[in-house]
Amino acid sequence: MDNDPGCNCEAGEMMIFPCAGACNVGQLANDLAKDLSNKSMGKMACIAAVGAGGVMAINAAKKTKVLLVLDGCPVGCAKKIMEKNGLETTVQVLMTDIGMKKTDVLSYSEEEYSKARKMTLDKLQTLPR
């Protein structure tokens, strides 16, 4: 019997792994990943699946050109999970780099969202094509 039904993580040009932390910056990272994925800029993927050693997610990431990690704060959980599973992050973006203070409130302002989105797109622009 197959006890590992896997997930929907698929290889592509870019996979996006938000830390999805339970705080303002973690939720901002998660919503930003959703937005970029919904606009077909990449494929949002499950950092939890990678952390759990999910073979489908890890193998998909290994075949993917750009691994974008959106971490809420400098603790960098998503990037650390990637490292522990043998995956090299191509670009890491920290939401706190826009000057946000991490709080346990699960929301953020439109201005903070716009700044984080711009910072992320600017970083992606610097990648070699």
Ligand code: SF4
């Ligand atoms: S990177 Fe920061 S915000 Fe994200 S899960 Fe870790 S501690 Fe929480």
